Amino acid sequence: MQVPAAFQYERAKTVDEAIALLERLGPEARLLAGGHSLLPMMKLRLAQPEALVDVNDVAELGGVRLEGNEVRIGAMARHAELLASAVVAEHFRILADAERVIADPIVRNRGTIGGSLCQADPSEDLSAAFAALKATVVIRGPEGERQVPVREFHVGPYQTVVGPAEIVTEVRVPIRPGCGSAYEKVERRVGDWPVTAVGAAIWMEGGSITDAGLGLTAVGAEHFSSPRAEDLLKGKIPTDELIDEAGKAASEDCNPTSDQRGPADYKRHLAGELTRRALRRAISATRGQEA
Amino acid sequence: MQITLTVNGEQITRDVEPRLLLVHFVRDHLGLTGTHWGCDTSNCGTCVLWLDGTPVKSCTVLAVMADGRSVRTVEGLERDGELDPVQQGFFEEHGLQCGFCTPGMMMTARHLLDHNPDPSEAEIREAISGQICRCTGYENIVKAIRWAAEHSGAAEEEVGA
Numbered sequence: 542m543q544v545p546a547a548f549q550y551e552r553a554k555t556v557d558e559a560i561a562l563l564e565r566l567g568p569e570a571r572l573l574a575g576g577h578s579l580l581p582m583m584k585l586r587l588a589q590p591e592a593l594v595d596v597n598d599v600a601e602l603g604g605v606r607l608e609g610n611e612v613r614i615g616a617m618a619r620h621a622e623l624l625a626s627a628v629v630a631e632h633f634r635i636l637a638d639a640e641r642v643i644a645d646p647i648v649r650n651r652g653t654i655g656g657s658l659c660q661a662d663p664s665e666d667l668s669a670a671f672a673a674l675k676a677t678v679v680i681r682g683p684e685g686e687r688q689v690p691v692r693e694f695h696v697g698p699y700q701t702v703v704g705p706a707e708i709v710t711e712v713r714v715p716i717r718p719g720c721g722s723a724y725e726k727v728e729r730r731v732g733d734w735p736v737t738a739v740g741a742a743i744w745m746e747g748g749s750i751t752d753a754g755l756g757l758t759a760v761g762a763e764h765f766s767s768p769r770a771e772d773l774l775k776g777k778i779p780t781d782e783l784i785d786e787a788g789k790a791a792s793e794d795c796n797p798t799s800d801q802r803g804p805a806d807y808k809r810h811l812a813g814e815l816t817r818r819a820l821r822r823a824i825s826a827t828r829g830q831e832a
Numbered sequence: 833m834q835i836t837l838t839v840n841g842e843q844i845t846r847d848v849e850p851r852l853l854l855v856h857f858v859r860d861h862l863g864l865t866g867t868h869w870g871c872d873t874s875n876c877g878t879c880v881l882w883l884d885g886t887p888v889k890s891c892t893v894l895a896v897m898a899d900g901r902s903v904r905t906v907e908g909l910e911r912d913g914e915l916d917p918v919q920q921g922f923f924e925e926h927g928l929q930c931g932f933c934t935p936g937m938m939m940t941a942r943h944l945l946d947h948n949p950d951p952s953e954a955e956i957r958e959a960i961s962g963q964i965c966r967c968t969g970y971e972n973i974v975k976a977i978r979w980a981a982e983h984s985g986a987a988e989e990e991v992g993a
Contacts, residue, residue: 543872550833550850550896573897577874580892583851584872593850595897645962647940648874650886651893731961 543584549592556681556710559596563706564683566592572708573597574617574656577648602655602710605629614712616655621646623654633714634826635722635740639670642724645732655709658691663698664734669756670724672765673740676714682707692764717752719745721826725815729802735759736802737811739791741819745827749778755787755819760812761796769794770816779824788817835899839864840908850896854888855879857895858905866906866935877963880936881905887943889962906935909942917980918942927976929967936963941977950981 549566553559563570569591573579582588596602602617605626612628623629624640643649643657643666657667658678671691678694680687683706691712694701703709726738735758742754753774755767770790777783792813797805836845839862846861858864858881867890870878874892881890882904883897909916918941921927928934937960944951944959951959956977957970965973 544853545851547849547851550894552899573894576894576897577892580853580894581873597897645877646959647877647880647887647889647962648892651888 545580545583546586546589548583548590550595551592552595552598554598556599556601556708559594559599559708560681560683560706562594563708566594568705570594572659574659575619575652576656577644577652578656578660578662596708607716610716612714612716614654614714616653616709616711618654620644620649620652620654620657624649632716632720633674633722633742635670635673635724635742635823636667636714638722638724639666639726639738639740642666642726642728642732642735642738648732654712658694658712659701659703659709661695661697661699661701662734663761664759666724666726666735666738666758668695669738669758669765670740671712671714671756673722673742673754673756674714675742675754676712678709679711679713680707681710686710688713692766695764717744719751719827719830721745721823721828721830723819723822723826725819725822727811727815734802737797737808737815739812739815739819741816741823743774743779743820743823743827745779745824745830749776750774750824751776753787755791755816757791757795757812757816759797759802760808761798762794762812763796767791767794767816774820779820784817784820784824787820788813791816833896835896837898837900838902840904848895850894852895853891854881854883854893854895854898854903855890857898858890858903861895864905864907868932868935870932871964875962875964876933876936877940877960878933878936880939880963882939882943885943887940904939906938909938916942917984918945918977920983921976921979922973925972925975925979927968927973933963933965933967937965937973941980944977945981945984949984951977953978 571590573593573595602615604615607628629636676691678689722742724740726735738758740756744752753771770787792809797808799805868878870876874889879890884901
């Protein structure tokens with residue numbers, strides 16, 4: 542029987558209350574969102590926070606909505622909510638693709654978008670999807686609010702720029718015309734962490750690529766992205782040769798390690814192949830989306 | 833700390849340690865042992881119950897997180913001594929052998945049918961994909977849930993007869 546170490550439990554009703562509690566309880570306190578990463582770690586005693594601040598009652602952190610030219614995803618939006626969102630399905634296929642292969646439907650009922658990002662697991666799917674989309678993370682703390690590009694959000698495995706009394710409130714994804722996106726993942730069995738996964742977002746105008754985002758996960762890619770492959774794509778007319786080259790660049794632009802999910806060279810091969818597949822789907826999805 | 837919640841329609845107040853998991857709370861503190869405790873790692877799904885109307889894996893939820901909320905367990909499926917069509921379906925279609933996964937499967941099935949009364953086989957398999965059965969090969973579980981879909985409403989008299 543796995544039992545977490547003892548801790549103090551507090552519940553916040555607002556973001557300000559959560560921040561005040563974190564300030565009062567000190568750096569050994571943690572936020573409790575869906576709990577589907579934190580509680581398993583606590584049960585294994587890999588994490589032993591002295592206090593938990595439950596933010597499940599903080600209504601202002603929920604929801605997925607369209608605001609101006611952005612899709613705004615509340616930190617407490619559940620995976621199931623993102624998967625079911627019509628706004629997301631319309632604009633960012635990559636997120637629906639990724640959600641469909643994150644854990645299982647029951648876990649998706651509980652796990653949250655903010656929790657997934659803050660856990661900062663190096664194999665996390667949404668980190669790659671948001672990196673491809675060049676999303677922005679909104680963080681609030683005692684000093685006020687700041688916005689951080691998602692590619693500057695992770696500073697290492699299980700580490701983010703979120704400070705001790707800070708809380709991620711929202712992820713914002715800009716809507717730009719001519720966008721197509723897709724997510725491709727290889728997993729050992731349904732609901733597992735990826736062996737390798739790649740997300741692609743492509744923006745087209747007049748038949749050529751104006752901007753490209755490539756998110757890679759589980760292969761040690763810096764900031765979950767491949768700038769080399771992105772630079773190759775920008776300003777070009779998409780061809781099979783270009784897609785091949787981008788796949789090759791992505792496979793060289795990461796640093797996979799061998800583990801129980803597969804040897805490093807296999808993961809590198811997957812990074813290339815999944816980049817090609819995601820790019821093909823993303824490019825074909827841009828048809829009819831141009832301004 | 834003291835928590836007050838509704839369990840299968842009944843309001844309950846108990847004193848619990850914050851680290852107590854919801855699965856152990858319903859089993860050991862409330863004696864509702866219909867909810868099973870399996871892998872302890874949110875993989876197997878035998879501990880699935882409803883929290884505020886949504887199926888969750890209760891080995892990965894703290895009891896204190898349920899404070900002020902409502903919980904429905906497998907014991908809350910039957911109504912006035914009559915089996916829920918999902919329970920009847922598992923009986924009719926031999927949806928279980930050892931029965932260990934059954935409570936979680938039934939709670940997920942009820943939720944699926946409440947939101948999608950006529951699910952396809954693929955939709956049923958997707959809904960239960962976070963739950964493991966080592967006996968049936970899932971075939972009869974899928975049939976049981978289809979049985980419940982076909983016998984909901986009108987079938988309730990039939991079940992009672």
